[in-house]
Amino acid sequence: MNVAFNLAADLDAALLAVAPAAGLEASGFAPEVRTADARHGDYQANGVLGYAKARKLNPRDIAEKLVAALPASVTDSYNVTIAGPGFINFTAKPSLLASWLRTFDTTAHLRSGAGTAKSGQTWVVDYSSPNTAKQMHVGHLRSMVIGEAICRLLEFNGAKVVRDNHIGDWGTGFGMLIWAYKRHLDPAKLATDPLEEFERLYTLGQSAAKADPAVLDESRQELVKLQSGDADNLAIWKKINDATLEAFQQIYDRLGIKFDVTLGESFYRDQVDRVYRELTEVGLAQESQGALVVFHPEHPRFKTQPFIMRKGDGASNYATTDLATALYRLEHFHADGIVVVTDFRQADHFEQLYLTVRKWFAERHYRLPELQHVMFGTVTGEDGKALRTRDGGIIKLKDLLAEAEARALALVNERSSDIPAEEKQAIAAVVGLASVQYADLSQNRSSDYVFAWDKMISLEGNTAAYLLYAGARIHSIFRKLGATPGDAATETAASPLETPAELALARKLVKFADAIRLATDTLRPHFLSLYLYELAGEFSGFYAADKVAVDDPAVRARRLLLCARTLLILETGLNLLGLRTLTRM
RNA sequence: GCGGCCAUAGCUCAACUGGAUAGAGCGCCAGACUACGAAUCUGGAGGUUUGGGGUUCGACUCCCUAUGGCCGCACCA
Structure with missing residues (x-):
């Protein structure tokens, strides 16, 4: 099966292609496929609403004609339903999810999937x-x-x-x-x-x-x-x-x-x-x-x-x-x-x-x-005013980065007593810097943001530490089982995705493409950050619900495949944001 | 004075640029470790989206207006 990197764009093209056969004027019709609330499916097409409104037609009729005209390539891969005033909902079938996960199995493949949007530009x-003669x-x-x-x-x-x-x-x-x-x-x-x-x-x-x-x-x-x-x-x-x-x-x-x-x-x-x-x-x-x-x-x-x-x-x-x-x-x-x-x-x-x-x-x-x-926007202190030192001075960037590292080190010392001292230092350097970067990147850039150490490195919620921790846990699974992420021999043995947690994680993984597109089109990295946070959350849910280290080799293999792809997309995404990642912390 | 940006749960923020019942985290309450890392997970409470009008099948999103905040406006960048 030949799978598109961006499933939403693929569906959009498919709807547009069948529009004439369904009796629509293709020139005035934009399918408007986007990711949907999980309650409704994976993707939804909103375009028929606007189209029908402009022509005073019944949107549900149009939606039905469009759906009837869809080729087998779409209906084999998705459950398609019409809901509400004329939304078309698409829920990816497990086979499609599995194909996507098998196709986009390396950073290079992800890159070649995404790399068409601005190629040649x-x-x-x-x-x-900065201005010279001043400290940053x-x-x-x-x-x-x-x-x-x-x-x-x-x-x-x-x-x-x-x-x-x-x-x-x-x-x-x-x-x-x-x-x-x-x-x-x-x-x-x-x-x-x-x-x-x-x-x-x-x-x-x-x-x-x-x-x-x-x-x-x-x-x-x-x-x-x-x-x-x-x-x-x-x-x-x-x-x-x-x-x-x-x-x-x-x-x-x-x-x-x-x-x-x-x-x-x-x-x-x-x-x-x-x-x-x-x-x-x-x-x-x-x-x-x-x-x-x-x-x-x-x-x-x-x-x-x-x-x-x-x-x-x-x-x-x-x-x-x-x-x-x-x-x-x-x-x-x-x-x-x-x-x-x-x-x-x-x-x-x-x-x-x-x-x-x-x-x-x-x-x-x-x-x-x-x-x-x-x-x-402006970086402010917790009082809502421009960030300053306690005595009202300007905070030098090198001091700020040093403090981030020191705070991260204190935390690593507290949580990970079994790691050697020099590795703790290296981990703290990554966590400290990543926390500062991520605090900035996880928020819509156009608003001011409140600089708060405790929230930044607190490790709970939408923070760099939470994402790095998710990655470290996945690495730990592979270490424990003596397996290698993305190992082909293991993955061919995988059985079809089955449990709700497996499917939910797979659904999230394929939406990496949408997050990339949205973040790039709007030049707003926080869309990618938000996606990675949700992905890490989905993984944590999966991790708690389904044990990877089970005896059944086919079940273990498919869960290892999910772990490997989560790790791949998590690390690829974090690197795109400019953060380094860790194998343990 | 003219103009720009902003106002969402107690707090910090989302809401894919007009789509379905406005979502997360923190904090609060109640649970889950003889479990592959509990830096975790599962529930619960919490909202007149600053107030008031309007546009339409549909508005946190667009328009008008009031209030409050940040910012820019003749030789700084």
């Missing part, structure tokens, strides 16, 4: 993108964690992904920083902890500029000098950037993030003139109060709120570099899609940017890639 994903703090975490998960999802769907760290290394802040560097540098501190020193200088420059307009003016001039190639300022700038990037790399290594390119704002410095020229030529840019700006007359707000692409003093800003960046991603990477992962406060900026890019590219007949601003 190139996506540039712009994430992390907790606010930088979401972009990294969500961005990496999105990269992996896109790759799994067959896209070529370019991970681009679009660092902020060319902004106004550098004017103040260079101003302070020239006057207040402490060489001893520069040698011992450069980032602390840059941060001190930056803060110093910032407050000096705020207090004294003359300093502000001098800072601006430092920036203009830098941007026009002044050798001294460039040398200082380079020193700052090199030291900062080195420090960032330690965090990236820890999170398992590897950028393909690090093209910060400074990379585009010699491309901004083309942006000024083209946008002026096509009539989008205009002078206003000394600056070069873009208005969007059709937009309620942006008709008066300018998109400033060159400042009054002649310096570029992030609008300029972002415009140049969009062009570069099209021309150099041939991007079909561009994803920028930043917090929601930049929503206005990206709306203006994309409006401008669309008009600009249309005027010049450039191909327009799909432009996505993936935004996310």
Whole structure:
């Protein structure tokens, strides 16, 4: 039997194919097959309701005609019923579930099943993108964690992904920083902890500029000098950037993030003139109060709120570099899609940017890639305000990760006394980091999220530890029985799935495809997280209900097959989210 | 002032972008280890989806409105 990876898409296509035979106008009919509440079956088609409504027809009649026209390939695999006002419900038969599980038996096979959705496409994903000369703090975490998960999802769907760290290394802040560097540098501190020193200088420059307009003016001039190639300022700038990037790399290594390119704002410095020229030529840019700006007359707000692409003093800003960046991603990477992962406060900026890019590219007949601003909410403390240390300071990311590991270690020590100390340390590193990542990924990215250690590493509920534990338990079964996950000789001996818990688990497993599709289409990894949590729950139920280590070899074999596939999908899914997994904990 | 986002169980969050009786976890109550790992599982209680209108076969979801919160708005990113 030839089984589709995505059963819902397969059913959708089947319904569409028989629509003409059932007397429907195929052009106006979308089957709308989606996963269903388990009470109703595995999949449901809702499309006849809308179709019938638009034509004032009886939806149940239409549903009946469609079902009658379905080919044997569908009716052999599903129990099909019509319910309510005209829902068509599909319940997969055990034979179909078994075929799917036998077909998608390795990560490579899962990948080839999923990898058709975006094959041949190139996506540039712009994430992390911190400003240099500052330490990474907790606010930088979401972009990294969500961005990496999105990269992996896109790759799994067959896209070529370019991970681009679009660092902020060319902004106004550098004017103040260079101003302070020239006057207040402490060489001893520069040698011992450069980032602390840059941060001190930056803060110093910032407050000096705020207090004294003359300093502000001098800072601006430092920036203009830098941007026009002044050798001294460039040398200082380079020193700052090199030291900062080195420090960032330690965090990236820890999170398992590897950028393909690090093209910060400074990379585009010699491309901004083309942006000024083209946008002026096509009539989008205009002078206003000394600056070069873009208005969007059709937009309620942006008709008066300018998109400033060159400042009054002649310096570029992030609008300029972002415009140049969009062009570069099209021309150099041939991007079909561009994803920028930043917090929601930049929503206005990206709306203006994309409006401008669309008009600009249309005027010049450039191909327009799909432009996505993936935004996310604020990380808050339990008081609902932005997360801070107890004394009101900013939480440094390296401290936060260290605390996660320490808390995880305390827990491993408490729960797993029989594991050697060095392995406990390694386990704690995985659990600690995964908990922090998963807390972010399990939640809809657009809402703010409350950072609470206890909920994050508490091991109960929708947490990384719960998922890792499910995996560790499966590994433990195979260890105990001396079996290997996915072993072909074992699996050929498997008898048909039978018990309610076996079937429920199998039903959940085949829906991996739907979770992947949903998470990728919406660029929202939490749909995958939620699925994995439900899968782990389904496995725990199965584990409690049906013993794997039974004497009957055929029963044992089919349960081992279920264990192996659960493990495969669980680990594949967690890896797609950017988490590492464990064999015991 | 203009605009954006948000408001779901006591708490933290889901609800597949308009589908069927709004679901989980924590907490609470009651159970399950001579069981392949109890970091687990099985039940139970808990809701006028912030209030009020509207759109339609159907609304947490779309529109209007009120309230409350977060955020952005001329040279920071």
